Every structure is written in C-alpha cells, then in structure tokens.
Amino acid sequence: MEDYPTKFRDALIEETRRRLITESIPRLRHCLAQLSEEEIWMRPSPQSNSVGNLVLHLCGNARQWIGSGLGKQPDMRNRQAEFEEKGPVARENLLKLIQETEVLIQTTLERVSPGDLLEKRPVQTFEESGLSILVHVVEHFSYHVGQVSFFTKAQKDIDLGYYSGMEL
Numbered sequence: 001m002e003d004y005p006t007k008f009r010d011a012l013i014e015e016t017r018r019r020l021i022t023e024s025i026p027r028l029r030h031c032l033a034q035l036s037e038e039e040i041w042m043r044p045s046p047q048s049n050s051v052g053n054l055v056l057h058l059c060g061n062a063r064q065w066i067g068s069g070l071g072k073q074p075d076m077r078n079r080q081a082e083f084e085e086k087g088p089v090a091r092e093n094l095l096k097l098i099q100e101t102e103v104l105i106q107t108t109l110e111r112v113s114p115g116d117l118l119e120k121r122p123v124q125t126f127e128e129s130g131l132s133i134l135v136h137v138v139e140h141f142s143y144h145v146g147q148v149s150f151f152t153k154a155q156k157d158i159d160l161g162y163y164s165g166m167e168l
Helices: 004-034 051-070 079-084 091-111 130-156
Strands: 120-123 126-129
Touching: 004 051, 004 091, 004 130, 051 079, 051 091, 051 120, 051 130, 120 130, 126 130
Parallel strands: none
Antiparallel strands: 120 126
C-alpha cells in the first residue's frame, strides 16, 4: 500500500521549493542587480511601493507565514514598517535579508510532516492550515515578484531573460 500522505507532502514541498527557491527568489535577486540603489527605493507614485518595500514585505510575509505559522517560531513582524521604509537600505542588506529568508523557508520545509499540512494554526489574524500557508506564500511571492519584474523592465527597457534558452 502506498503512503499517499507522504507522497502528497513531498510533491507539495517540492513544488513550493520550485516556485519560491528556484523561480521567485532568483528573479528578485536578478531585478535588484539591474537597478540602481535610487531605483530600488523609487516609488512610481505616492500610493505605490518601491522595489525595496516589496522585498522587505515579501521577506516579512515569508517569515511570518512560513517561519512563525508553519515553523512555530515567534512572530516578530512589523508589517507596517515594511511599507513605511523610505530607504535607502543598501542592496547588500536586501540581498542578505533574501538569503536569510531563503534559508528559513528551506529549513522549515524540511521539517513539515504530512500532518502539518492539515493542522490549523494562527497566522496574522487568520486560522490557516499548513497547506493554505504554503499556497498563500507561493501566490503572494508570485504576485509581488511580478510587480518587481514589471518595474525593472519598464525602468530599464530590458528583457529579464527568465525563459532564455527555453523552447516554450
């Protein structure tokens, strides 16, 4: 008899890693490498966020949802500060924060059991299952990395090359 809960868990963790670690995080790094420090902190309008704000926000969200929600670590997030930051926070510091977030995601995912995917736990003001936490973070990263990519392409008038060498 096959162990479907473990196979499902393994497939979900692998897909989460692919979307966050293999796709989204390298795209964030790539965009940061294309932009000047000034561009990283430029807000297209008063109601918009800078790329720097979005990096802080994505790292804060992943720490809260995956690190605290799924990994049961203390929640130290100050969400509002992610948007209030005017910068400049140096690119190197943003890259270090991304690296720390990547390590947190990886180490937390390694410890997820099949039962963790169904267990409800508090995150922000919500009660979420481990499954919904992973789906949320993948979707949230995708959304904001898309915004960072759009800004970078518009600012630099470049193809970011995400699919270079692939026959689509």
